[in-house]
Amino acid sequence: MRNSELARALDRIADLLELDEADGFRVNTYRRTARTIRGVTEDIAVVAAENRLTDLPGIGKSTAQKIQQFVTTGHIDVLDELDAKYPPGLSRLMQIPGMGPKKAALVHSQLGVTDVEGLKRIIASGELEKLPGLGAATVKKIAEGLKFQESFGERTPLGIALPVAEVFAQKIRELPGVARAEIAGSLRRGMETIGDIDILCAACPCEPVLQAFIKFHGVKNVLAAGPTKASVVAEMENGREIQIDLRAVENESYGAALQYFTGSKEHSVRLRERAIARMWSLNEYGLWDGKIRVAGAEEEEIYSKLGLPFIPPEIREDRGEFDLKSTPQLVTLADIHGDLHLHTKASDGRFTIEEMAVAARGLGYAYIAVCDHSKSSTIANGLTIERMREHLDAIREADKRIDGIGILAGCECDILPDGSMDYPDEILAACDWVVASIHSGITRTTKGLSPTDRTLAAIENRWVSAIGHPTGRLIHERPAMEIDMDAVVKAAARTGTILEINANWHRLDLKDVHARQALAAGVDLVINTDAHHMEEYRQMRYGVFTARRAGATPGRVVNCLSQNDLRKRIARKRDGELLHSKAGLFQP
DNA sequence: GCCGTTTTCGGCCCGACTGTTTTCAGTCG
Numbered sequence: 001m002r003n004s005e006l007a008r009a010l011d012r013i014a015d016l017l018e019l020d021e022a023d024g025f026r027v028n029t030y031r032r033t034a035r036t037i038r039g040v041t042e043d044i045a046v047v048a049a050e051n052r053l054t055d056l057p058g059i060g061k062s063t064a065q066k067i068q069q070f071v072t073t074g075h076i077d078v079l080d081e082l083d084a085k086y087p088p089g090l091s092r093l094m095q096i097p098g099m100g101p102k103k104a105a106l107v108h109s110q111l112g113v114t115d116v117e118g119l120k121r122i123i124a125s126g127e128l129e130k131l132p133g134l135g136a137a138t139v140k141k142i143a144e145g146l147k148f149q150e151s152f153g154e155r156t157p158l159g160i161a162l163p164v165a166e167v168f169a170q171k172i173r174e175l176p177g178v179a180r181a182e183i184a185g186s187l188r189r190g191m192e193t194i195g196d197i198d199i200l201c202a203a204c205p206c207e208p209v210l211q212a213f214i215k216f217h218g219v220k221n222v223l224a225a226g227p228t229k230a231s232v233v234a235e236m237e238n239g240r241e242i243q244i245d246l247r248a249v250e251n252e253s254y255g256a257a258l259q260y261f262t263g264s265k266e267h268s269v270r271l272r273e274r275a276i277a278r279m280w281s282l283n284e285y286g287l288w289d290g291k292i293r294v295a296g297a298e299e300e301e302i303y304s305k306l307g308l309p310f311i312p313p314e315i316r317e318d319r320g321e322f323d324l325k326s327t328p329q330l331v332t333l334a335d336i337h338g339d340l341h342l343h344t345k346a347s348d349g350r351f352t353i354e355e356m357a358v359a360a361r362g363l364g365y366a367y368i369a370v371c372d373h374s375k376s377s378t379i380a381n382g383l384t385i386e387r388m389r390e391h392l393d394a395i396r397e398a399d400k401r402i403d404g405i406g407i408l409a410g411c412e413c414d415i416l417p418d419g420s421m422d423y424p425d426e427i428l429a430a431c432d433w434v435v436a437s438i439h440s441g442i443t444r445t446t447k448g449l450s451p452t453d454r455t456l457a458a459i460e461n462r463w464v465s466a467i468g469h470p471t472g473r474l475i476h477e478r479p480a481m482e483i484d485m486d487a488v489v490k491a492a493a494r495t496g497t498i499l500e501i502n503a504n505w506h507r508l509d510l511k512d513v514h515a516r517q518a519l520a521a522g523v524d525l526v527i528n529t530d531a532h533h534m535e536e537y538r539q540m541r542y543g544v545f546t547a548r549r550a551g552a553t554p555g556r557v558v559n560c561l562s563q564n565d566l567r568k569r570i571a572r573k574r575d576g577e578l579l580h581s582k583a584g585l586f587q588p
Numbered sequence: 589g590c591c592g593t594t595t596t597c598g599g600c601c602c603g604a605c606t607g608t609t610t611t612c613a614g615t616c617g
Binding site for chain 1: 589590591593599600601602603604605606607608609613614615616617
């Protein structure tokens with residue numbers, strides 16, 4: 001947890017430096033460093049202790065010293081000084097859409113406002129409007145931004161935002177004059193949560209398209225509408241609001257614009273630097289040699305002219321992708337041949353084995369693994385040993401009876417607080433595939449081993465094929481268990497235990513950086529939906545996004561194997577056959 | 589605050605939109 005604490009502290013320094021009107025590049029350095037730290041899977045205290053901080057990109061002597069101070073004392077001098085100077089609520093003011101550091105500093109210095117409540121008061125009293133450089137329109141914007149932030153709260157999960165974006169993108173494609181349209185931004189990169197929806201379209205003329213867009217059903221509020229771009233707030237089915245930006249360009253610029261609006265910002269900055277090194281410039285209209293457009297219509301051209309292979313959107317994070325010599329063939333949904341974690345009526349699922357199997361066959365899958373809960377998961381109607389024996393027979397019978405899909409007999413076996421498995425080895429051995437998961441004591445209120453030790457104990461069990469949702473986190477709902485991921489991936493690599501990317505958008509667990517770490521250590525992955533309902537099979541794509549962000553190729557995802565090869569792969573761990581170590585696309 | 593295929597100093601990505609400005613600053617992505 002220490003890394004995220006440090007990243008938060010660095011981001012806070014950046015916020016406060018902005019208020020302090022510090023040099024923007026200096027501010028940016030802190031933000032970049034925070035981002036780098038978030039991507040580091042090693043404990044930053046270890047990196048610091050071994051004097052390897054300056055090996056990290058963008059970290060120099062000065063930042064390294066501050067990090068050293070943080071890991072040894074929990075403080076950073078410059079942060080303490082800034083904290084003494086500015087009230088804590090002020091950085092929150094800066095987060096309000098329409099407010100930035102300048103306006104936050106202004107209301108603080110002129111009107112003594114220190115927090116959101118104070119801001120609301122001066123909006124109501126009319127004092128804000130009288131400040132120099134502000135007017136009625138700006139105040140209205142800030143008031144709306146405040147309202148939006150309160151209703152919107154936090155970033156929107158991928159699984160909520162993507163379907164909304166797809167509906168809007170399709171409606172835009174159907175407008176007259178639109179040649180093509182695509183979802184860009186962090187959604188295209190498959191991030192687990194997103195700030196807003198970015199859509200790009202090629203259209204001529206642009207303006208009628210933008211005018212139609214701001215009148216779409218579901219649009220609650222228009223934030224901006226110019227000749228080439230418009231921003232709106234739309235209401236989603238769950239009543240929450242989300243911002244949607246539409247940008248329209250001419251077809252010759254589509255590729256450059258798509259690259260630019262896909263980001264990440266850090267990736268795009270690196271690309272522009274490459275352009276400058278070639279005496280060119282890159283903007284959203286194209287790659288330019290003076291006034292001559294060298295490339296622009298297609299993204300591939302931009303990368304190619306800059307001497308790079310095409311880089312898939314999911315790995316555009318400036319985390320090593322510029323060193324790639326060729327375009328990696330990352331796993332796609334089409335590579336997935338089966339779902340190896342799903343539930344039936346036998347425990348807490350909604351459908352029978354047959355119904356789940358037929359639905360999977362309809363998706364083109366070659367196999368599934370039925371993995372109902374084990375006996376200790378009483379709230380999930382976990383199966384007693386007796387019921388489990390009968391269930392295994394029922395699965396085998398269904399496998400024989402139903403054509404066109406293989407059904408593996410599996411279970412999702414609880415890892416108990418003492419690290420033992422919820423079923424005896426005899427039952428696990430009777431299964432074709434065993435997912436071991438922690439469901440109890442996640443917050444560690446129960447007595448027993450640490451979550452790390454429980455996971456390690458399960459990994460050492462030869463019958464355990466995979467660890468399910470390894471950190472137990474629920475996005476926005478429950479933090480991850482404190483898992484020593486270094487220890488877990490090492491043990492998994494040594495034993496041939498597979499780690500799951502749980503594709504359910506509430507979980508996406510392993511998350512991208514951990515999956516990347518696992519791949520680098522030689523661990524194979526499985527992407528499962530944990531479906532309790534056949535509709536949930538559709539969530540596979542979210543897990544694929546995460547796997548792609550980790551740099552996973554089909555060869556490293558076991559449910560891309562044929563059924564025969566999958567069974568062989570499972571047997572290799574059971575037989576204690578040491579797996580040769582495989583390198584990942586990226587180092588951790 | 590970082591960093592080096594013109595550099596150890598002087599750069600550091602680029603453009604759209606809005607509002608309040610009478611030529612541009614602030615914010616956003």
